[in-house]
Amino acid sequence: MMDRERIVQVFFFGFLALMAYELYALMTPFLMPIAWAILLAFMVHPAQLELRKFVKSRTWTAVIITILVATGVIWPAIWLSTRLATEGQNLYTQANDFVKIGGIKQVNDWMHSSPYLAPILRHYNGGRGFDLNADAPKFFVEGAQGTSEFLIKNLTGVAKNLVTAVIDFSIVLMIFFYLLRDGEDYYKLLRELTPLHEDDKAVVYDTLTSTLSAVMRGLLLTALIQGVAIGIGLLVAGVPYWAFLAVIAAACGLLPFGGTAIVWGPAVIYLGYFSGWTIAIVLAVWCLIWVAVIDNFLKPLAMRHGTGLPTIALFFGIAGGLEAYGPIGIFGGPAIISIFASLLRVYRKTYATQRKPRRAGRKE
Numbered sequence: 362m363m364d365r366e367r368i369v370q371v372f373f374f375g376f377l378a379l380m381a382y383e384l385y386a387l388m389t390p391f392l393m394p395i396a397w398a399i400l401l402a403f404m405v406h407p408a409q410l411e412l413r414k415f416v417k418s419r420t421w422t423a424v425i426i427t428i429l430v431a432t433g434v435i436w437p438a439i440w441l442s443t444r445l446a447t448e449g450q451n452l453y454t455q456a457n458d459f460v461k462i463g464g465i466k467q468v469n470d471w472m473h474s475s476p477y478l479a480p481i482l483r484h485y486n487g488g489r490g491f492d493l494n495a496d497a498p499k500f501f502v503e504g505a506q507g508t509s510e511f512l513i514k515n516l517t518g519v520a521k522n523l524v525t526a527v528i529d530f531s532i533v534l535m536i537f538f539y540l541l542r543d544g545e546d547y548y549k550l551l552r553e554l555t556p557l558h559e560d561d562k563a564v565v566y567d568t569l570t571s572t573l574s575a576v577m578r579g580l581l582l583t584a585l586i587q588g589v590a591i592g593i594g595l596l597v598a599g600v601p602y603w604a605f606l607a608v609i610a611a612a613c614g615l616l617p618f619g620g621t622a623i624v625w626g627p628a629v630i631y632l633g634y635f636s637g638w639t640i641a642i643v644l645a646v647w648c649l650i651w652v653a654v655i656d657n658f659l660k661p662l663a664m665r666h667g668t669g670l671p672t673i674a675l676f677f678g679i680a681g682g683l684e685a686y687g688p689i690g691i692f693g694g695p696a697i698i699s700i701f702a703s704l705l706r707v708y709r710k711t712y713a714t715q716r717k718p719r720r721a722g723r724k725e
Contacts, residue, residue, distance in 0.1 A: 391532060393529070393687075393689065394529050394532040394533045394536060395536055396686075396689045396693070397533050397689065398532075398533045398534075398536035398537040398540060399536075399540065400573075400689070400692060401430065401533070401537050402537055402540040402541055402544055403573055403577075404577060405426055405430065405541070406544075408426065409422060409423075409426055409541060412425065412426065419541075419542050419543075420542055422541065422542075423538050423539075423541035423542040424538070426541055427534060427537060427538045427541065430534070430537065431534055434530070552566065557707065558711070561707040561710075561711065564703050564706060564707055565700060565703045565704065565707070568699045568700060568702070568703040569696055569699065569700055569703075571699075572670075572695050572696050572699040572700075573692055573696060575663070575664050575695075576664050576679075576691065576692050576695050576696075577692070578663060578664075579660050579661075579663035579664030580615060580660075580664075580691065581615075582659075582663050583614065583655050583656070583659055583660040583663060584611050584612070584614035584615050585611055585614075586651075586655055586659065587610060587611060587614040587620075587621050587651065587652065587655055588607050588608065588610045588611025588612075588614060588621075589607065589611075590647075590648075590651040590655075591606075591607055591610040591621055591624065591625050591648055591651065592604065592606070592607025592608075592610065594625070594644050594647040594648055594651075595607060595625070595628060595644070598628075598632055598636070598640050598641075598643070598644045599632075599636060599640075600628050600631065600632065600644075606624050606628065609623075609624050610623075610624040610625065616688075620652070621648065621652060622648075622652075625644065625645070625648040628644065629641045629642075629644055629645045629648075632644060661675060661676070664695070670695065670698060670699060670702065674698055674702075675695055675698075677694075677698070678694035678695035678696075678697065678698040678699075679691055679694050679695060680694070681694050682694020682695065682697070
């Protein structure tokens with residue numbers, strides 16, 4: 362017969378598990394903003410420690426850093442939107458000038474004189490070929506009409522996504538502020554609740570800290586190097602707005618898919634038409650070499666330093682994290698593998714070494 366104490370324990374842990382599940386259901390819509398807020402707080406923690414030397418209040422330190430982070434996100438977004446609008450207007454002006462000087466006729470003649478494009482155009486257009494002077498206006502009108510219909514049909518969805526993004530960003534900033542102000546208390550409480558010996562807690566939490574630091578350091582460093590390398594290539598090749606494109610390339614280097622090719626791919630096509638395919642191929646080779654070197658050598662090396670993980674484990678951590686958790690998985694995947702490895706080390710030290718091998722022979 363179970364005693365009263367055992368019944369109380371079973372009820373307590375069962376009720377705790379039920380409430381934990383209900384809490385998870387309540388927090389599910391906010392898990393991604395919470396994850397990004399934790400990551401941001403971890404990134405700025407060294408700066409917070411430096412600021413605390415001058416501003417003694419944790420609240421005011423959190424306020425200052427939150428304002429700086431919000432400004433660092435909002436103002437670049439506004440600047441980028443304005444810049445893209447300006448570049449779009451310039452592109453429209455250049456396109457009009459291109460049409461006025463007979464550029465469409467030049468492109469049309471080049472397409473029909475090409476030994477590769479001319480047969481394809483005749484094949485897909487009933488042997489008549491493709492006349493840009495006659496057919497381009499029709500395609501422009503149809504394209505504009507299709508674009509307008511698409512915008513009208515999806516305008517509600519676009520507005521909804523924009524509102525959702527603003528709300529999520531506001532939630533991230535709110536959680537970020539409280540993590541900066543009270544994060545040390547949360548961290549100490551979490552360590553106290555972890556049912557491990559102090560040495561084992563240090564192994565787990567130090568591993569998590571070093572892993573996140575290494576992954577962020579590797580991503581930021583390699584994105585910066587890619588942006589500089591591609592910017593040099595664009596400058597030498599004579600691509601306009603090369604500095605602006607280099608900044609965009611560095612930002613795209615942080616993306617899990619597409620990467621810097623989102624920038625230098627169109628630049629290669631632009632060079633191929635306006636400056637010749639020789640310089641375009643040179644630029645493509647330059648970018649491909651740098652991307653290959655950085656992604657396959659520098660990035661794993663920068664990330665591995667501090668994690669203690671083999672390169673193959675780091676690869677599966679990043680790839681699996683992206684598949685399971687999306688962009689935040691770049692950090693979550695390696696963190697999970699590192700924590701699992703640290704728990705194995707704890708198990709080996711605490712439990713596996715306690716098993717003494719049985720002595721051979723028989724006691725006299």
